[in-house]
Structure formats: C-alpha cells, structure tokens
Amino acid sequence: MFVISGIGDLLIPDNFNTFIGHIINMLFNSFQFLIFFPVVTLLYFLLPYRFRWLHLLIASCVFYMVFIPQYILILFFTIVIDYIAGIMIEKEEGPRRRLFLILSIAANVGVLAVFKYYNFFTENINTLLAALHVSTHPLPLLKIILPLGLSFHTFQAMSYTIEIYRENQKAERHFGIYALYVMFYPQLVAGPIERPQNILHQFYEKHDFDPDRVASGLRLMLVGFFKKIVLADRLALFVNNVYNQPDQQNGLTHLIAAIFFCLQVYFDFSGYSDIARGSARVMGFELMLNFNRPFFALRLSDYWRRWHISLYSWFTDYVFVPLSMQWRRWGTYSTVISILITFSLSGLWHGAAWTYVIWGLLHGVGLSVEILTKNFFKPVQKSVYYNNICRIITLTFVVFTGLVFRASDLHELYHDFCSICTGTLSSLIQLRHGFSVLMGLGLRTYSPITLIALFTTSILFLFAEYYYSLIRVKQMFFASSSLRMVVYFVLLYAVVFFGYFGEMQFIYFQF
Secondary structure (H helix, E strand, O other), rough: OOEEOHHHHHOOOOOHHHHHHHOOOOOEEEEEHHHHHHHHHHHHHHHHHHHHHHHHHOOOOOHHHHOOOOHHHHHHHHHHHHHHHHHHHHHOOHHHHHHHHHHHHHHHHHHHHHHHHHHHHHHHHHHHHHHHOOOOOOEEEEOOOOOOOOHHHHHHHHHEEEEEEEOOOOOOHHHHHHHHHHHHHHOOOOOOOOOOHHHHOOOOOOOOOOHHHHHHHHHHHHHHHHHHHHHHHHHHHHHHHHHHHHOOOOOOHHHHHHHHHHHHHHHHHHHHHHHHHHHHHHOOOOOOOOOHHHHHHHHEHHHHHHOHHHHHHHHHHHHHHHHHHHHHHHHHHHHHHHHHHHHHHHHHHHHOOOOHHHHHHHHHHHHHHHHHOOOOOHHHOOOOOHHHHHHHHHHHHHHHHHHHHHHHHHHHHHHHHHHHOOOOHHEEEEHHHHHHHHHHHHHHHHHHHHHHHHHHHHHHHHHHHHHHHHHHHHHHHHHHHHHHHHHHHHHHHHHHHHHHOOOOOOOHOOO
C-alpha cells in the first residue's frame, strides 16, 4: 500500500492501540470527565453572563483537542467557511445564493470525503482496475485517523446554511456564537445533530442556577451512565469476545451475540445522548430527544421515527423530501426510489464500508416493502395479534440487519449468517450436554447465570423506560419522593459496583 506522507502528526503512529488509548481519555465515561464537567459547569454559573459563551467555547475546544489537538483546525476551517457562507446566502439573491450554498456544502462534504471516504473509494477503484487488468499504478491511500464525530458536526454545520437558504433561519453575525453552535461540547462528538432554530437562540439566553433543572439534568446523566457503563459495556465484553473469534463459536452463540449487540448499540448510543442532554440541561440548554423507545416500534417506519431521531429527521428533510418532490410524478415509485437512495446514503454515513451500505439498503428495502403492502393488510391492522406480530417481525429484522452493521467485511457477514442459520438448531439439541457446550467461547467472558442476569436486567430496563414514559405511571412515580430516591440510589449503586470502567469508547464516536 502506497501511503502519502508529509501529513505530520496526523499520520497513524506505529503503536496505534496505545495512541488510541491516550486520546480517548475525555470520554463521558472517563474519570477525567467527572472532573471536567463540574469545573466547567461551576465556572459557567460563576462567570458574568457576557463571558459565558466564551467560556463554553474554550471548554469545548479543550474537550475536542484532548483527542487529537491538530484536528481542531479542521473544525475552524469549516466554521469560517460556513459562517461567511451563511451571511452571503442571506445577503445575496438569485443564483448567487445557491452558489454560496453549494460552496458551503462542498467544503463540508469535501472534508468528510477526504478523511472518511477517500480510502474506501480508492481501494474499490484499485480493485476494479486490477480486475479489468488495466495496467496502471495503484492510486495512493492516505494513512490518517478519522476525526472523532466528523459526520455529526459536519451535518450540523450543513443544516445551518441549508436552513438559511430556505429562509427558516437568520444568519448568525456573532462568530463566537456560531462557532459554539458547531462545537458545543455535550453534543460535539456524537450528537444529537441539532438544527440552528433549536440551539442558537439558547446561547443568547441567560440561564440562572435552577436547582430543579440541575437535579433533572443530573438524573438524566445518571440514567445515561447506567445505560453505558453497566449495560452497554458489560454486553460489549461478551459481544466482542464472540466476534473476535468467530470460528470458535456455534450458531446459538452467534445468535445471542447478535441480540446482545442490538441491545449494546441502543444502550451505548442512547446512554451517550442522555449524558449529553443531561449535562446541557444542568447549564440550562435543552437538546432534542434522540431516542424514543425504538424497540417497542410497531413497524419499521415507526422504528426509524424513534431511533437516532436527529439523523433520521436530517435525511428526511434534506434528502428524502427533495428527491421525492423532484420525482413525485412517478407516484409511489418516487417514494420507493427516494427511500432506497436516502437509506443507502444513511448507511454510507455510518461508515466507509460496503457492509454499512448494505445495512442501509436493507432498511430501505424493508421500508419500501412496508409502503407497497400497507393496503394489503388494512383489514387486519386493528387486530392486537397483528400488531404484536408486526413488533416481532420488526425486532427480528433489526437484529438480523444488525449482523450486517457489526460485520467488519462481507466474508465475516456471510460466516455469521450461515452460522446462525445452520448451527442454532444443532446447538439447541446439545443443551443436554450443558451450558458449556452451548455457549462455547462465550463462557470465558461470563457464566450462563451472569448472561441471563445481564439480559434480564436489559429487558427490564427497556420496559421500565417504556412504562415510565406513560403519563399516568410517570405521575404516580413522581408522587413518591422516597421511591424516586430509592430508584436513583439503586442506579448509582449499580454504576459504582457493577459498572465496567475500562474506558470503552462509545460506538458512534467512530462515525
């Protein structure tokens, strides 16, 4: 592999694992953050109102530079471009407005293309040229580290200029406030992907210390820590053990790992979102809800209205709607084609690999099938049995497409799928030989009893989330302060004594 040099410290060091272990020491689930957060929050309330934006901007820069300091320059580059483009879009008329929008999007997509997709497309072009026996030198590859959260703050920056172009938002004249909009540390690395209408005005508001709001934010953070440290990271130990040595697993082990992975992703990402929203709420800022009980979705379309809401709404507003309106003369087919394109791009957003593209395309196909068959099932749609069957089918689809999402390449995906389809029944038959035969290598991580306890706790927590969201149950819960204290004490106790403190990176940091 030919590697372009001369990029200095952005090149991947020889001891990559040690380097990564060094740069991820400001994760939400790190002890460093437990110092960073209270210090930043305390100073925020102590400082005069006119200096608070500067304090948050500096704190956000520090938070991001802990990872790779040089990459702050990438953020500054796109911030300057988009700040100027926003003002020019608002001032200009006619084709010049569109030109500045295109320049802004090109700058953002260009940075994303170089750091995230250059090697992916280059490797595929080299493979294609070799297959066609075209005599040429292979295109060079870049050996650089993907900036953390690049896709998130890139999409948030693009939403700013698009909303100005659509005249839904005024251009921000205060450069520091706009920079803070892009770099606000709670949601800088993994979202939620905010719209300027929701967050920009909040940086101008004076937030006094409110004990009730602070308590609410801390409770939300506690729930997020429980999801991440106790559930997601404990599930990850088993999942990683299975996927790191797939040849030594049986079919049932792969199936259990697939189910655990779906739970892991949810607890990991929704846990991050809860911590982000909670830490922002403590200071008086409200970030959008990013998850809304997705595993209780009735259909796949319902699932996507509940899962990673900020990304789904971004692709809906800026990709699906424009495409479907452009091709609306084709009727239902325009909707289907727009869905397939949108979800293929969504898959590519998650990672530069064919597995992600296939994962997105599968969800696009699933949604298309749902649209094309909705009239066929109308006579039975009000049936309770029909709704429960739909939920089971939706969850099964999510679990099996999760195999595609988790696989490192197509070969591993094929192996995992074949293992589950052909080996699960034979593994169940071997139950008479005991759990050690059934679980195989998985027992090196957890005993069967521990696995059952972890799975049961995860399911009970999902149901607790669901019923807590119901207004009647929520009112009953808040009516008893002693019950609230017991629940929060149990969560805190679980985090301290059952949490995994290995500073395991959040899954969506890689995107």
